[in-house]
Amino acid sequence: MILKHFFFLCLIFTTNYFAQSVEFFGKAIPGSIIVGKGEKIISVRLDTTDIPVDKDGYFIFGFDRDDTTTHYLIVQFNGKSVIKKFILPKRKYKIQRINRMKKKFVTLPKKDSIRVAKERVIKKQARAEIGKLKKALYKSGFIRPIKGGRLSSVFGSQRILNGIPKNAHNGIDIAVPRGTPVKAMADGIVRLSANNFYYSGNFILLDHGQGLNSFYLHLSKSFVKEGQYVKKGEIIGKVGTTGRSTGPHLHWGVQWFNKRVDPQLLLKIKEPFK
Ligand SMILES: [Zn+2]
Numbered sequence: 001m002i003l004k005h006f007f008f009l010c011l012i013f014t015t016n017y018f019a020q021s022v023e024f025f026g027k028a029i030p031g032s033i034i035v036g037k038g039e040k041i042i043s044v045r046l047d048t049t050d051i052p053v054d055k056d057g058y059f060i061f062g063f064d065r066d067d068t069t070t071h072y073l074i075v076q077f078n079g080k081s082v083i084k085k086f087i088l089p090k091r092k093y094k095i096q097r098i099n100r101m102k103k104k105f106v107t108l109p110k111k112d113s114i115r116v117a118k119e120r121v122i123k124k125q126a127r128a129e130i131g132k133l134k135k136a137l138y139k140s141g142f143i144r145p146i147k148g149g150r151l152s153s154v155f156g157s158q159r160i161l162n163g164i165p166k167n168a169h170n171g172i173d174i175a176v177p178r179g180t181p182v183k184a185m186a187d188g189i190v191r192l193s194a195n196n197f198y199y200s201g202n203f204i205l206l207d208h209g210q211g212l213n214s215f216y217l218h219l220s221k222s223f224v225k226e227g228q229y230v231k232k233g234e235i236i237g238k239v240g241t242t243g244r245s246t247g248p249h250l251h252w253g254v255q256w257f258n259k260r261v262d263p264q265l266l267l268k269i270k271e272p273f274k
Contacts, residue, residue: 203218
């Protein structure tokens with residue numbers, strides 16, 4: 001009887017020892033996100049920064065649109081560590097010319113500069129919360145906020161508005177009729193439900209934990225409040241054309257902290273979610 005227990009214990013120890021493992025999901029290119037999942041992880045470090053791991057062994061990190069450098073990820077276990085190297089290739093982006101943009105959205109009129117500055121502060125304050133939540137709410141998995149619809153602008157495009165070069169497009173645009181319901185791409189907490197901002201119109205910022213965040217711009221309506229927990233697929237607002245927009249569409253953006261991520265790459269990650 002004692003011997004039987006002894007064997008059983010041995011089995012647990014061996015299984016635990018070999019359970020020190022880590023897997024990565026996603027492709028390392030500029031604008032991508034990588035989800036890691038492992039067992040018995042003590043810490044994870046990306047280059048020189050520690051990144052959080054939740055109790056189920058989930059962690060996440062991303063590479064900005066313009067990042068073409070090499071990164072090292074060190075996963076520390078009890079007594080061993082795994083080092084993974086990510087070499088980012090150069091990625092080509094489209095050039096997008098929009099010529100029927102209202103003048104006030106190409107060059108900011110003086111009278112609106114204070115308003116825009118105030119809005120920037122509100123956005124910054126809301127974004128300051130991102131990263132504090134260490135729990136991986138995104139382990140719900142990801143969905144497209146709108147099924148179907150015409151993709152009117154892809155991620156990363158170099159924008160030229162009425163002939164003037166502007167910032168790159170930091171999301172994707174899905175053109176659908178006004179009023180189309182917009183769903184949360186993953187479980188998250190509402191950090192901002194902004195009303196009538198100059199460029200973004202009515203918009204929502206969601207925090208999915210560990211620095212991952214998503215935003216939904218130009219809405220006609222928002223159904224959520226700051227601090228509210230939303231489930232993946234929950235309707236958070238309706239499509240509109242508020243702010244700098246030339247017709248009803250959803251601008252869907254994703255970031256890891258301030259790194260601009262391509263939502264379409266995010267959707268390709270199907271595992272290791274529950
Ligand atoms: Zn857009």
